[in-house]
Amino acid sequence: MSVTVNEIAAKCNVSRTTVIRALNNQSRISDETRKKILDTAKEMGYRPNLLARSLNKGRSMMIGMVAINMENLVFVETLNAINNALQSRGYSLNIALNGEDCEAEKCRIQEFADRRMEGILLSPVNKGPEFEQFLLSLNVPIVCIGNHVSDRFSTVMVDEAQAARDAVKLILSKGYQRVVFVCPPLSVVAERNVFSHVQRASGFHAELDLHPEIERIVITGDNYFEQLSPILETLEKRTAILCSGDIYALNIMRQFKELKIRTPRDVGIMGFDNISVLDYIVPRLTTVSTNNTNIASVAVNELINHITDQNAVSKKIVLPHQIMDMETL
Amino acid sequence: MSVTVNEIAAKCNVSRTTVIRALNNQSRISDETRKKILDTAKEMGYRPNLLARSLNKGRSMMIGMVAINMENLVFVETLNAINNALQSRGYSLNIALNGEDCEAEKCRIQEFADRRMEGILLSPVNKGPEFEQFLLSLNVPIVCIGNHVSDRFSTVMVDEAQAARDAVKLILSKGYQRVVFVCPPLSVVAERNVFSHVQRASGFHAELDLHPEIERIVITGDNYFEQLSPILETLEKRTAILCSGDIYALNIMRQFKELKIRTPRDVGIMGFDNISVLDYIVPRLTTVSTNNTNIASVAVNELINHITDQNAVSKKIVLPHQIMDMETL
DNA sequence: TTGTAAGCGTTATCAT
C-alpha cells in the first residue's frame, strides 16, 4: 500500500539504517548516497508512518480534549483556541464529547489514554475522589478547564465567585432592588460537576449578604421561564436577572421581546460568558467575560509544561474575568 | 511506564500468545489460565496500547476532519454531528483547521495521512486538478462536504443553486421589486474554493433571468455594509437582501436596528444556512436550511463505506434543502 | 561511511 523505509533500502541497495540517516537529515552518510536515497524516496512517494514512529519513540504528539458538547458556544470558542495553540506547537488535537454523561466521559478519557495521547484537556462532568483516582491511574498529564477536580491536576479557571460578586455589584450600583439568579440545577452537585455554577451562586449570595435590603430570588432548572413569570407580574421593585450563562439570558430576552417587556427599562438582564454571538444581539447584553480564548491558551501551555516536565507541580491558575457593562442593565 | 502483554506473560509464567488469547477473549485456552491472566491483568492495570494495535492491524480507527475554522457556526454544527456519528461507530475524531489558508490545508491533510487516518472529511478550500492529484496520491478515502473538488471524491452537499433559486422565488412571491445578493468575494474563484457561494450566485441569477422586470444588485466583499448604504437611500422600490450566509444577514440586521430601519417593513432580509443561534434573534430570520447535521451523518456514512469497501464508487450526494419562511421577508 | 541487531507493543500463523 504505502512505501516503507525497507522498500527504499532495497531499491537503493543500502541498509534500512542508511535510509533513515538520509531521511532524517542525520550525519555519518555520504552526500552521494544521501542524494540517491532522497531522490528515490521522493520518486516513490515515501511518507513516514507516524503511528510507527509514535510507537517507537513513545511520543504520539497527540493531545485529547474531552468536552461536553459543541452546542454550548463557550466550549466551541475554547476548542477553537485550543486547536490553534496546539497546531502551532506541532501537536494534533483529538476531540471527544461526553454529552454531559459521566460514564461516557470516563470512556472517552480512557480511550484517549489507550491511544497514548500525550496529554488530556478536560472540562470535567465527573467529580469526587473516585474520579480523581481514575484520572491518576491513567498516568497521563491532565489539565482541567473551568471545573475543578482535585489539587492533583492543574486547573485553569476564572474566579467565578468573585465574578458573580462583581456582577451583583454592578447590578446594585444601578439601583436595582431585587435580583434574580438563574442557573442550571445545582441539586445534582453530589453526582455531577457543576462547579462553576455553584461558585457563581455562592458569589451571588455572598455579595447580597452585604445588602440585606435587597430581595433575592434563585431560579434553577429547565423551566426557568415559567418560574420567572410570577416574578414579572410584580414589578414594583426594580428587578434585574443575573443568568449563569448567556444562553439563559438570550432565551429570556427573546421571550421578553415577544411579551413586549422592555430591557432594561422594565427588567434588567445580565449574562455570563460573553459568547461571541452576542455581537449580533440587540440590545447588547451586559455580561461577564470569562476570557475563553485566554483560558484555552494558558491551559495548553500548562499541559505542555506537564508533558515536558514530569515533575511540574499542579496548580490552580486563576485568570482575570471582565465585567462587560453594555446595554441591558 | 505502562503495563504490557509481556509483563503479564512473565508474571503468569505463560507466553505472550496465551495472554493475548485471554485478553481478547479467544478460544484454545483453558478457563483456568484465562482467569489467572485476566485477574493479574486487571490487578496490574493493563491497558492495550492502541498505537501498537493500529500499527499491527493496519487500522487506526481514527478519522480526520479538516475544517476551515470554528468561528463559522455552520462548521461547528457539522463538526458536532460528525463527532457523534463517528463516536457511535467506534472511530475517534481528529480535527484540524486551515484558517482558509490553502497551504495550511494541504499540510493538515498530509499530516492526517501520515498519521494513518483511515479516512478524511474535508470542507476544501483548495481546488483544481493539482489539488485533486495531491489528494489522490494520499491513498486515503476522502469525502468532501459542501465544496466540490472532483468526481474522484464523493461530495455531500445541497443543491445550492436550486436553493438560491427557491430563495429568490420566495422573495418574489412576496412582491419585492429589487433583490440584493450579498456574498463573499467570488473573484478569488480561480485560486480558492468558494464553490457553494458561486453556486448560490448562479442560482440567484438564473432565477432572476426569468424576471427581467426585477432589479438585481450583487454586493461582494468585506465592506458590504458600505456598499449597501447608497442602495438603502432609494427605497422607492420594495427591496429584499439575500445573504449567502446567515452571519451577513445578522450583521446587517444589527446595523438596521441601530439605523431604525425596520425589517421587513422597510427592507426584507433573507439568510442562508439556518445556523442555530437564529433561535435567539428577533425577528426570526427567514433563511434556507442546509441541514448541516444531516449532511454530516450522510458524509460519515459515505466515508465509512469507502473505508470498508475499497471499490466503492464516488458519487455526488445531494441532500434536500429547506426554505424557512420566517419573519424577515 | 555503512550495516547489524534489538526493540516499541500488539497480533497472526503455524507448530507442538
Next chain:
DNA sequence: ATGATAACGCTTACAA
C-alpha cells in the same frame, strides 16, 4: 491448550 516466530514500520545503540 500452549508456545515460538515473524510481522507492522520506524528508531537507536553498537559494530564493522
